[in-house]
Amino acid sequence: MLNFDFHNPTHIAFGKDRIADLDKLVPPHAKVLILVGGASAEKTGTLAEVRTALGARQHATFSGIEPNPSYETSMKAVAQIREGGFDFLLAVGGGSVIDAVKFIAAAVRFEGGDPWAILEQHGRNVTGALPFGSVLTLPATGSEMNNGGVITHRAKGAKLAFGSKHTYPVFSVLDPTKTYTLPPQQLANGVVDAFVHTVEQYLTYPVDGAVQDRFAEGILQTLIEVGPRILAAPEPVYADRANLMWTATLALNGLIGAGVPQDWATHMIGHELTALHGIDHARTLAVVLPSLLDAQRATKAAKLLQYGERVWGIRTGTDDERIDATIAATRDFFERMGIPTRLSAYGVGADSVDKLVAQLEAHGMVTLGEHRDVTPAVSRRVLEAAL
Amino acid sequence: MLNFDFHNPTHIAFGKDRIADLDKLVPPHAKVLILVGGASAEKTGTLAEVRTALGARQHATFSGIEPNPSYETSMKAVAQIREGGFDFLLAVGGGSVIDAVKFIAAAVRFEGGDPWAILEQHGRNVTGALPFGSVLTLPATGSEMNNGGVITHRAKGAKLAFGSKHTYPVFSVLDPTKTYTLPPQQLANGVVDAFVHTVEQYLTYPVDGAVQDRFAEGILQTLIEVGPRILAAPEPVYADRANLMWTATLALNGLIGAGVPQDWATHMIGHELTALHGIDHARTLAVVLPSLLDAQRATKAAKLLQYGERVWGIRTGTDDERIDATIAATRDFFERMGIPTRLSAYGVGADSVDKLVAQLEAHGMVTLGEHRDVTPAVSRRVLEAAL
Numbered sequence: 008m009l010n011f012d013f014h015n016p017t018h019i020a021f022g023k024d025r026i027a028d029l030d031k032l033v034p035p036h037a038k039v040l041i042l043v044g045g046a047s048a049e050k051t052g053t054l055a056e057v058r059t060a061l062g063a064r065q066h067a068t069f070s071g072i073e074p075n076p077s078y079e080t081s082m083k084a085v086a087q088i089r090e091g092g093f094d095f096l097l098a099v100g101g102g103s104v105i106d107a108v109k110f111i112a113a114a115v116r117f118e119g120g121d122p123w124a125i126l127e128q129h130g131r132n133v134t135g136a137l138p139f140g141s142v143l144t145l146p147a148t149g150s151e152m153n154n155g156g157v158i159t160h161r162a163k164g165a166k167l168a169f170g171s172k173h174t175y176p177v178f179s180v181l182d183p184t185k186t187y188t189l190p191p192q193q194l195a196n197g198v199v200d201a202f203v204h205t206v207e208q209y210l211t212y213p214v215d216g217a218v219q220d221r222f223a224e225g226i227l228q229t230l231i232e233v234g235p236r237i238l239a240a241p242e243p244v245y246a247d248r249a250n251l252m253w254t255a256t257l258a259l260n261g262l263i264g265a266g267v268p269q270d271w272a273t274h275m276i277g278h279e280l281t282a283l284h285g286i287d288h289a290r291t292l293a294v295v296l297p298s299l300l301d302a303q304r305a306t307k308a309a310k311l312l313q314y315g316e317r318v319w320g321i322r323t324g325t326d327d328e329r330i331d332a333t334i335a336a337t338r339d340f341f342e343r344m345g346i347p348t349r350l351s352a353y354g355v356g357a358d359s360v361d362k363l364v365a366q367l368e369a370h371g372m373v374t375l376g377e378h379r380d381v382t383p384a385v386s387r388r389v390l391e392a393a394l
Numbered sequence: 395m396l397n398f399d400f401h402n403p404t405h406i407a408f409g410k411d412r413i414a415d416l417d418k419l420v421p422p423h424a425k426v427l428i429l430v431g432g433a434s435a436e437k438t439g440t441l442a443e444v445r446t447a448l449g450a451r452q453h454a455t456f457s458g459i460e461p462n463p464s465y466e467t468s469m470k471a472v473a474q475i476r477e478g479g480f481d482f483l484l485a486v487g488g489g490s491v492i493d494a495v496k497f498i499a500a501a502v503r504f505e506g507g508d509p510w511a512i513l514e515q516h517g518r519n520v521t522g523a524l525p526f527g528s529v530l531t532l533p534a535t536g537s538e539m540n541n542g543g544v545i546t547h548r549a550k551g552a553k554l555a556f557g558s559k560h561t562y563p564v565f566s567v568l569d570p571t572k573t574y575t576l577p578p579q580q581l582a583n584g585v586v587d588a589f590v591h592t593v594e595q596y597l598t599y600p601v602d603g604a605v606q607d608r609f610a611e612g613i614l615q616t617l618i619e620v621g622p623r624i625l626a627a628p629e630p631v632y633a634d635r636a637n638l639m640w641t642a643t644l645a646l647n648g649l650i651g652a653g654v655p656q657d658w659a660t661h662m663i664g665h666e667l668t669a670l671h672g673i674d675h676a677r678t679l680a681v682v683l684p685s686l687l688d689a690q691r692a693t694k695a696a697k698l699l700q701y702g703e704r705v706w707g708i709r710t711g712t713d714d715e716r717i718d719a720t721i722a723a724t725r726d727f728f729e730r731m732g733i734p735t736r737l738s739a740y741g742v743g744a745d746s747v748d749k750l751v752a753q754l755e756a757h758g759m760v761t762l763g764e765h766r767d768v769t770p771a772v773s774r775r776v777l778e779a780a781l
Contacts, residue, residue, distance in 0.1 A: 008636040010409025014565075015402070021653060022397025178401075215633035217619060218641045221612025229604045246602035249395040253653070254605045262649075266408060266640070 008216045011266040017152045018178040021253065023245075025180045026053070029060035029097075032140060032178045037095035039066040040088055042108050044073065044100045048144065051188045057099055057142060067091060072100070075281065075288075076107035078123055078160040084111045085122070088137070096139035098176075102148025105141045106156030109174040112136040126158055130169035140178040144185045146252040147197035147289065149204060149259025151179035165370075166282060181256065183248035191238055194251075195344040196289035198234035201255035202227060202340075203292040207271050208264035210300065210310050211377040216267040223263045224317050229254045231318070235343050272375035273299050276386055279366045286353050293341035293348050298393040300334050302385060306378055350394050360390045395603045398653040404539045405565040408640065410632075412567050413440070416447035416484075419527060419565045424482035426453040427475055429495050431460065431487045435531065438575045444486055444529060454478060459487070462668065462675075463494035465510055465547040471498045472509070475524070483526035485563075489535025492528045493543035496561040499523040513545055517556035527565040531572045533639040534584035534676065536591060536646025538566035552757075553669060568643065570635035578625055581638075582731040583676035585621035588642035589614060589727075590679040594658050595651035597687065597697050598764040603654040610650045611704050616641045618705070622730050659762035660686050663773055666753045673740050680728035680735050685780040687721050689772055693765055737781050747777045 020028050033039060039061055041054070048054045049070075058066065069084045088096070088111070098108035113136040114122035125133055143151045150156065155170040186194065209223035233247040233254075240247070257263070276299070277291030286294075304311060308326065315321035315333030324332065338348050347353065364387050367373065375381035381389075407415050420426060426448055428441070435441045436457075445453065456471045475483070475498070485495035500523040501509035512520055530538045537543065542557040573581065596610035620634040620641075627634065644650070663686070664678030673681075691698060695713065702708035702720030711719065725735050734740065751774045754760065762768035768776075 008409075008570075008633060008640070010412065012405065012407055014405035018399065018401035019652075020399055022395075025397065215637065217616045217633075217637040218612060218644060221615055222609055225605060225608025225612050228608055232604060246395060246604075249653075250602065250604040253395070257605060265406075266636075 008219075008266040009214055009268070013261055013265045014172070015152060015175065015261050017175045019152060019181060019256070020178060021181045023182060023184055025182050026056045026142060027060050028180065029057060029140075029142075030062055032180070033061060033064065033095060033097070035064070037064055038091070038093050039064055039095045039097055040084070040091065040093040041066060041068045041097045041099055042072060042084060042104060042111070043068065043070045044104050045070070047188070048099045051185075053099060053142065053144060053185060057097065067093070072104045072107045074103050075157075075159050075166070076103045076110075078126070078158055079162070081107050081111050081114065081158065082122070085114045088115050094137065096137055098139060098141040099144065101143065101145030102150040105143070105150040105176070106148070106158065108139050108141070109136070109150070109154070109156040110158050110169065112139045113171060113174055123160060126160070126165075126167035126169050128169075129167070130171040130174065133169070133171035133173050136171070136173040138177050140180070141176045142180045142182075142185070143252070145189060145193060145197060146186060146255040147200040149201070149256055151176060151181065152256045152260040166278060181252050183245060183252045184243075186248045186252065187243040191345065194237055195234070195346055196287055197255055198230050198237070198251065198344055199293050199341055199346055200289040201251075201258040202230050203273060203289070203296055204258040205263065206296065207273060208267060208269050210307055210314055211268040211270050212306065213309050213313075214267055219263050219265065219267045220313070222257075224314070226254050226258050226263065227318050231340060234340075238345060268377040270377045272381040272386075275372045275375050276363075276367065276389060279363045279370075280355070283359065283363060283366065284353060284355050286355075290346055290353070293346045294350055294353070294393050295389060297334050297338040297341075297348055298389045299381075300337065301392060302389050303376065303381070304330050306380070348393075350390070357391070357394055360387060363390055395606075395653040396601055396655070400648055400652045401559070402539060402562065402648050404562045406539060406568060406643070407565060408568045409636075410569060410571055412569050413443045413529060414447050415567065416444060416527075416529075417449055419567070420448060420451065420482060420484070422451070424451055425478070425480050426451055426482045426484055427471070427478065427480040428453060428455045428484045428486055429459060429471060429491055429498070430455065430457045431491050432457070434575070435486045438572075440486060440529065440531060440572060444484065454480070459491045459494045461490050462544075462546050462553070463490045463497075465513070465545050466549070468494050468498050468501065468545065469509070472501045475502050481524065483524055485526060485528040486531065488530070488532030489537040492530070492537040492563070493535070493545065495526050495528070496523075496537070496541070496543040497545050497556065499526045500558060500561055510547060513547070513552075513554035513556050515556075516554070517558040517561065520556075520558035520560050523558070523560040525564050527567070528563045529567045529569075529572075530639070532576060532580060532584060533573060533642040534587040536588070536643055538563060538568065539643045539647040553665060568639050570632060570639045573635045573639065574630040578732065581624055582621070582733055583674055584642055585617050585624070585638065585731055586680050586728055586733055587676040588638075588645040589617050590660060590676070590683055591645040592650065593683065594660060595654060595656050597694055597701055598655040598657050599693065600696050600700075601654055606650050606652065606654045607700070609644075611701070613641050613645050613650065614705050618727060621727070625732060655764040657764045659768040662759045662762050663750075663754065663776060666750050666757075667742070670746065670750060670753065671740060671742050673742075677733055677740070680733045681737055681740070681780050682776060684721050684725040684728075684735055685776045686768075687724070688779060689776050690763065690768070691717050693767070735780075737777070744778070744781055747774060750777055
């Protein structure tokens with residue numbers, strides 16, 4: 008096991024009817040800015056519930072945080088916070104809104120000039136942030152219980168990640184019934200996003216992280232169990248939604264990645280697919296992962312065999328046959344979730360590969376993966392095999 | 395899944411040579427009281443390492459915290475802290491020392507008269523505590539990453555538990571090499587203690603806590619894998635010690651118990667065996683658990699079958715046969731860890747049962763277990779079956 012630090016101070020309030028707890032979770036005299044994405048939080052009644060729970064506290068709402076949240080929109084929120092003297096932020100939404108609120112909270116307190124510098128330094132220059140909480144409505148990214156975010160600077164055409172010990176949510180309210188209004192595609196994306204987060208921290212090489220491996224496998228098994236059931240259910244089933252919501256949080260709250268190597272090449276290659284072709288984040292992961300696992304089958308062999316055996320019950324055949332079957336089972340799972348795993352299904356052809364590889368190079372993504380051996384040439388092979 | 399809150403702010407610094415990090419973890423101008431049990435922390439050199447890491451900080455050492463730590467000893471530490479103006483406490487040891495330091499930290503700040511009231515109110519009246527950290531030398535209780543403690547009032551003959559949001563360690567340093575000097579019996583006790591902590595939060599009745607179940611099973615599988623190997627190894631193996639240490643922490647840091655029912659009857663019955671017969675805590679658990687599982691086999695049937703299948707691979711036979719085999723496998727595991735699972739092995743006979751049951755009644759332990767149906771009559775049957 009590798010040395011590690013684990014420190015996650017976010018308070019999770021999980022379950023039915025927990026939004027009412029905002030009254031206890033938000034400081035009593037806070038002046039609260041609620042931040043949301045589009046109109047759905049208003050339409051579903053979640054915003055009304057939030058406002059009721061805030062009681063006599065002064066509050067206002069900032070809306071319009073987009074998927075792949077932008078620096079530009081975030082800075083409008085920063086201006087509103089400064090003008091209005093808000094001292095507590097409340098993200099209501101999914102990973103995009105929470106990511107943006109992390110950046111906004113740090114930007115309000117940032118004293119090093121243009122807050123874009125926070126992204127350029129990946130958060131190392133953050134020395135404080137406004138306190139903030141979240142009400143999660145879309146299980147997927149784990150942003151509700153970690154300190155990371157990804158922000159896009161539209162004018163610069165740059166998408167960068169940051170994190171800081173100051174950007175953990177003080178609390179996150181996780182009410183599984185808030186997922187009941189999500190369309191199937193967003194639920195499927197959430198399952199696959201959480202699945203690939205787990206794989207990025209698990210499918211590397213063995214370092215005797217026995218309990219980390221078991222936890223990662225437990226998350227994958229749970230997603231495999233509840234994912235297709237959620238898609239097939241004519242009406243939402245609370246238990247399945249609860250398991251998806253808590254599992255997606257645990258997939259990226261630092262726990263399963265503590266003390267083990269991490270990969271993240273699939274995410275980095277996937278980001279370019281989103282940037283150039285507008286494909287949903289989770290869908291890019293479903294496309295890239297099977298192909299990447301195949302390309303890296305030699306260095307990942309030991310963990311691929313373990314994953315195949317423990318998660319998919321694949322125990323017979325030569326090592327190569329078992330690895331083939333394991334990658335096929337992974338691809339099949341994504342397809343069963345209604346997510347195509349070939350670039351052709353998204354209208355992306357061989358002619359896009361050059362540009363995608365060039366973008367990886369332009370963004371410095373030239374030594375990816377747990378061994379830093381996913382060079383642009385390897386990324387090219389991965390993309391070509393995913394056509 | 396049941397509604398739950400999860401909030402664990404302890405910073406874990408895990409790995410080889412992490413004691414040096416105390417210099418970063420302890421506030422720079424703190425006046426530190428180091429608290430230890432017996433002489434072993436001094437003898438093994440751990441205390442010297444700690445003192446070196448504290449650098450120029452003023453510090454002193456309080457030694458003599460006993461196993462099953464006492465109110466009386468704790469109050470001597472409280473007096474030394476007040477006289478010396480210490481403002482940061484550092485527990486160096488196992489669960490007993492860390493439990494005591496939690497109580498001491500709360501007692502120093504307690505304004506409600508005699509701090510024993512903290513135990514009488516189980517910590518509900520704690521409104522603050524001195525900040526404290528720990529350096530763990532004995533993996534077992536999980537005290538290094540939770541807010542609970544058990545304190546014995548020798549004069550009153552009472553042993554009570556408490557917990558408060560103010561009594562989480564600020565940090566805990568977990569260096570697996572610090573377990574290298576432990577005798578086999580303490581290592582075996584640690585494995586069994588962590589195992590039974592997990593079972594108390596897992597082997598109840600199904601509430602669709604899919605990921606909690608998987609995590610609990612992962613902890614049990616890890617302990618079953620590394621426990622016997624640790625006992626058999628001629629020299630300490632880092633990977634196994636690391637897995638034991640981190641697994642024991644995860645077994646009782648609130649995570650696997652969040653959103654699911656909990657039992658704890660085995661612990662409560664076991665406490666009386668320690669109190670009356672001086673049997674090591676973990677050994678009392680190894681005696682009581684198999685017998686309790688058998689007595690509660692009807693209400694625990696669904697989870698016993700799941701545990702048998704997923705953890706022990708028991709898949710054939712009638713339900714009753716599978717449950718028998720599962721309980722036998724559990725008992726056999728404890729025995730393989732060198733821990734007898736019958737009271738007779740500890741010199742406790744049938745003549746002690748009346749007194750043990752009377753003590754349970756005297757301590758109000760009359761409706762134990764996840765269904766509150768472990769009455770004194772059931773506890774009697776459990777003890778008689780364990781003779």
